[in-house]
Amino acid sequence: MTAASFAASDYLHDDGTPRVGAPMGMLLSAHAAMRGSVTALSIADRDLTFAELDSATNRLARRLASIGVQNGDTVMICMRNRVEFVQTFYAAWKLGAMPCPISFRLVASELAELERLVQPRVVVADIATAFSVSPVLEADALGLHEFSDEPLPPAVAEPGKIIASGGSTGRPKLTIDPVPSIWGPDKASTFRPAMITTVNAGPLYHTMPYNYCILPLAEGSTVVSMERFEPVEWLRLVEKHRPHSVNLVPTMMSRIAKLPETVTRNADLSSIEVLFHAAAVCPADVKRWWLDRIGPEKVLEVYGGTERIGSTMIRGDEWLAHPGSVGRPPPSDEIVIIGEDGRELPPGKIGEISFRRRGVGPGTKYRYIGSETRIRGELDSFGDMGWLDDDGYLYIADRRTDMVVVAGVNIFPAEIEAALERHPDILCCAVIGLPDDDLGNILHAIVELAEGTAAPQDAGEFLAVQLLQLAPFKRPRSFEFTQERLRDDAGKVRRGALRAARIDDGRDQATKPSM
The missing domain is CATH 2.30.38.10 (Luciferase; Domain 3)
Known part of the structure; x- marks a missing residue:
C-alpha cells in the first residue's frame, strides 16, 4: 500500500497553498515533502515537524488497515488533546475512512450509545477509556515501528467526517458531514491564511478546534494546541509562539480577563491578528475587555454550527455599533x-x-x-x-x-447567567428551572466561584449589584455555590443533566437571597 508516484506539486500550488480537490491526507504528505523540517504540531512537551507528523500518520494508517479499516469505514477517536488525536484523524483520511471524534468526558452509558449508533470499525482511545463492543487501539500502545512510513495512495472519505455534539442539552448528537475529505471552499477561510501559527485552546473533538487545528495543518500552518485550557498558560503560549490566529470560547475569554491585571497587562498579545470566538454568547463586559486589549478589528465572532445550515459573523468594531x-x-x-x-x-x-x-x-x-x-x-x-x-x-x-417557563412567562437563562457572571469572583453560572407546584418552575442558579472565594452566607448580599440588573421575575429564587467546573473545555454546559441531578438526588444546597 504505497503511492506509485508521489509529487507534492500534484496537491500544492507553488506558493504552498492546497489545490482544490486535493485529498486531505495527501496534503499532509505534500507539506512533509516541501517543508518537512518546519514544526507542524506542538502539544504539551511534544513538537513534531511536518516530516515527523506525516511519517507517524502513514504508519498509523497502515496499522489501522492491518486490522481491517478501509474506505468507507468509521474510525472513532476518544482521547484528550494529544498528538495521537491529530495523527488518527489524518490516518483515517489517508485510508478514505471517516474520523469520528467524541468527548472523552462522556460517561460509560453515553459512550456505549455512541458506539451503538456509529458502529466504528475501530476506536482509538486513551488507556482509561473503555468500550464494550468495538476493537480498541490504545493511544499509548499503537505499535507503529513495523509499518512503513512511505506516502499512501490518494484516498477520499465520503462523507468526510462525523462530529458528535458537545451535548449541551443532554443526549449527544452525531452530525454527518457529507462533504468529502478534499480541499475546497468549505475548508478555506479568509480569516485563517495558509502557513501561519495558530494556538488552539479547546478540545480537539469539537468543531471550532477542528477549524483551527486539523484544517490549518493542510495549509502548512504550525498548530500549537493546549492539552487543557488554563488562562496563565494560554498567555505564556501566545507570548512564546506569536500566533497569527487564536480560537477561544467565552468562558475562556472570561477567565483570562479575570486574571490579576498585573498578569494580563504585561502579557504581549501583539502578534494576534484574529481572535475567533463562538460556541456561546459572550458577556458584554468580557467582550469589551478583549476589544480594548487587542483591538476591536481583530476580534471576530461567528454564530453557526457543524451542520452549516447558516451562519452570521461580526467583527469587534461592528459589534460596538450593535x-x-x-x-x-x-x-x-x-x-x-x-x-x-x-x-x-x-x-x-x-x-x-x-x-x-x-x-x-x-x-x-x-x-x-x-x-x-x-x-x-x-x-x-x-x-x-x-x-x-x-x-x-x-x-x-x-x-x-434551555428556556424556562415560570408562571407562563418564557425566561432565557443566558441573560441571567451573563448578569451574574459580571461579578468579579464568579467564573461561570448555570441557571436552570426546578419544579414548583405554584409557578410551574422556579429559577435556580448554580454558581462557580473563583479559586479562593468562599461560598457566601447571604447570596442576595453577595450578588446585590448583579441582581439589580435583572427584572424581579428574572432573579433566581435559589442559589448554590461550587468550585467544580460547570462548562467543559468546549464552553458547553449541560443544563438538562444539572437539572435532572438536582431533581433525582433531592440535594438541597440552595441558599435564598435576602432582597
Missing part, C-alpha cells in the same frame, strides 16, 4: 425568525432562529444519527431563540431547550 449582536449572515444566507404559530416575526420579536440558504435545499448538507432535524420546508434551525433588529443584525436569546 452591542450584543452576533452579526449578519453572508449573502448566501437569509435569517427568518419564526413564532410559536409558525409565522415569520417582525424585527424585535423573539422567536426560533431559522435559516434559508439560497441555492442549497435544506437537508442536503448534513444528516443526524440518533436525532431528528428541524427542517421545515425551505427553513432549517439549530433550535436557538433570538431576534433581529431593524438593520438585520441577529441577537441570541437562548436555546429553546
